[in-house]
Amino acid sequence: MANLPETAGPLYEKVKEYILDHIISGAWGKDQRVPSEHELVSMLGVSRMTVHRALRELTSDGHLVRIQGVGTFVAPPKPYSTLIEIVDIASEIRTRGARYRADILLLESLQPSQELLAAFDFATRKAVGHSMILHHENDMPVMIEERFVNSDLAPDYDKQDFSAITTYDFLQKSTPLTEVEQVIAAITADEETARMLALEAGAPCLLLHRRTWTGSTVATVNRFTYSSRYTLGSRYAPGSFR
Amino acid sequence: MANLPETAGPLYEKVKEYILDHIISGAWGKDQRVPSEHELVSMLGVSRMTVHRALRELTSDGHLVRIQGVGTFVAPPKPYSTLIEIVDIASEIRTRGARYRADILLLESLQPSQELLAAFDFATRKAVGHSMILHHENDMPVMIEERFVNSDLAPDYDKQDFSAITTYDFLQKSTPLTEVEQVIAAITADEETARMLALEAGAPCLLLHRRTWTGSTVATVNRFTYSSRYTLGSRYAPGSFR
DNA sequence: TCTGGGAAGATGTCTATACATGTCTCGGCA
DNA sequence: TGCCGAGACATGTATAGACATCTTCCCAGA
Incomplete structure (x- = not known):
């Protein structure tokens, strides 16, 4: 009978550790078959x-791959990935000790263009909520927030008072988001953007494009245009080694 | 007896769905107590x-909070922060089905400037490893990778053959990183950068600046300059971090 | 030779039961 | 009054057994 590690904690954690040790040490290599549940029962008692x-949790952590009726295998190593955290701009500015202000430039309901409909996966044909907000740090404009909101999920978006509640807080309450897609790009500010952000024409800007889902329907489509004075950043411990 | 949803799938999934429905619909609000396991057993049969x-999985997904001996509660809504995943450029390009190639422009050991020393928190005064690599997608340059490596932690960095092993793989093996700091900015390509990335002068670029730590010493300082043809992006479900 | 069926073995789920562990309350005792 | 301990009740873990589902493989029969 093999020996489980003697660390404290529940039994299934020891079993996880036992298996992980064999994976990390290389004793059980990539794609190699792991002993079956029945064998592990005999081996470990x-x-x-x-x-x-133990096997199910290791699978959901990405260390193993299980195929019903076939067996359990060591998963291929995870690709190199690090995470960057994008925080609410209001709290980010405030934690730096700077003054925060937001101007609501626009709040309306509009008929979506073909391009916008595509971003919504053609899930709605009705008018969508539309808002543009300019965020300031110490009265200097730093970010343009533009949101399009599926009116099936948040019908009164264009009737809210976003000086009292942030767009995020409102959306959080009305539509629990279940998935997020984000893309970051560098763009050149067009004339209007440069004017709003008090930049010279042609200055580089960060564009963060974000779509959120509630279940399988697109809830919001957002564009955040950051001034070149601003950086997106974070301090984040990488998760990947367990 | 309450009715479980009639969707297909295992019982515990139906129980999860039953509970999630009550949370999402607002029937069970934030911080409110969820029926105990015993009550749910009676209610659902x-x-x-x-x-x-079901409760355990909903907890690890961040929907519930459980306290042993006390009860189960609806988790407060997640703070406004989303994560973006930055994937190894080689695998990202390959998963798109494109051809990947990397040119090693430079591999040397150099005496750090004052500015570079500051980035290393003055943890070393010796020469540091320095590499510049140009990454291509379908033979079009898309990213300049520049790395500075603490030679206390990886002394032979400038003697590796990075056509055989990627810089990341080498660093991963020699220095287990424990923390990451990342900053993303939009910059205007200078003349040399524009030439290397085959862009027009003045084109906007994404700059990803990353420092990694091993314990309390800075292990590497990196600059990744992405062509404006390239976007950083990901698909990532929020929450779910254990 | 080809094919269908069944056995074997793997993972996936569900139940009943037991015990372990943590929290809170309430009542009795000093 | 204050404290402490028993009990109620919550979640956490572990087990044995049963059945379901899926894949693979081999063999008997056409």
Whole structure:
């Protein structure tokens, strides 16, 4: 009988650790077959449900791949990825000790263009909520926020008072988001953007494009245009090694 | 007896859906107490282990908070922050089905400037490893990777053959990184950058600045300059971090 | 030779039961 | 009055057993 590690904690954690040790040490290499649940039960002297839970959690962590009826295999190593956290601009500015202000430039309901309909996956044909807000740090404009909101999910978006509640807080309450897609690009400010952000024409800007889903329908389409005076950044511990 | 949803799939998924429905509809609000496992067993007519699994998974997804001995509660809404995942450029290009190539422009050891020393928190006074690599998608240059490596941690960095192993793989093996700091900015390409990326002078570029730590010492300082033809992006479900 | 069927073995789910562990309350005792 | 301990109740873990579902493989029969 093999020996489980002697660390403290529940049994299934020890089983996880036992298996992870074999993966990390290279004893069980990529794509190699891991002992079956039944074999692990015999080897480790624990019940099948305990082994099953350990294997299931290692699978959802991406360390193993399981195929019903076939077996359990060591997952290929994760690709190199790091995470960057994008924080609410109001709190980011305030935590730097700067003054924050937002001007509502526009709040309306509009018929979506063909391009916008495509961004919504053609999930709605009705008018969508539309807002443009200019965010300031110490009275200097730093970001243009433009949102398009699916009016099936938040019908009264264009009737809110966004000086009292932020657009995010309102959306959070009306539509629980379940998925996010984000793209960051560098663009050259057009004339209007440069004017709003008090930049010279042709200055580079950061464009953060974000779509959110509620279930399988697109809830919002957003464009955040950051002044070149501003940087997106974070301090983040990488998750990838467990 | 309450009714479980009639969707297909395992029982514990239906229990999860039943609970999520009550949270999303607002029937069970923030911080409100959720029925205990025992109550859910009576209400839904399933075993406690099945209820427990549903509650456990909803907890690890961030929808619930459980306190042993006390109860289960609806989790407060997530703070406004989303994560963007930055993937290894080689695998990102390859998963798009494009051809990937990297040219090593430079590999040397150099005495750090005062500015570079500051980036290293003055943790080293010796020469640092320095590399510049140009990454191509379908033979079109898309990113300049420039790395400075603390030679206390990876002394032979400038003697590696980075056509055989990627800089990341080498660093991953020699220095386990424990923390990452990243900043994204939009910059205007200077003349040399524009030439290397085959852009017009003055084109906007994405600059990703990354520092990594091993313990409390700075391991690497990196600058990734992305062509304006390229976007940083990801698809990422929010929340779910354990 | 080809094909269908069944056995074997793998993972996936569900239940009933038991015990462990943490929290809170309430009542009795000093 | 204050404290502390028992009990109620919550979640957390572990087990044995049963059945479901899926894949693979081999063999019997056409």
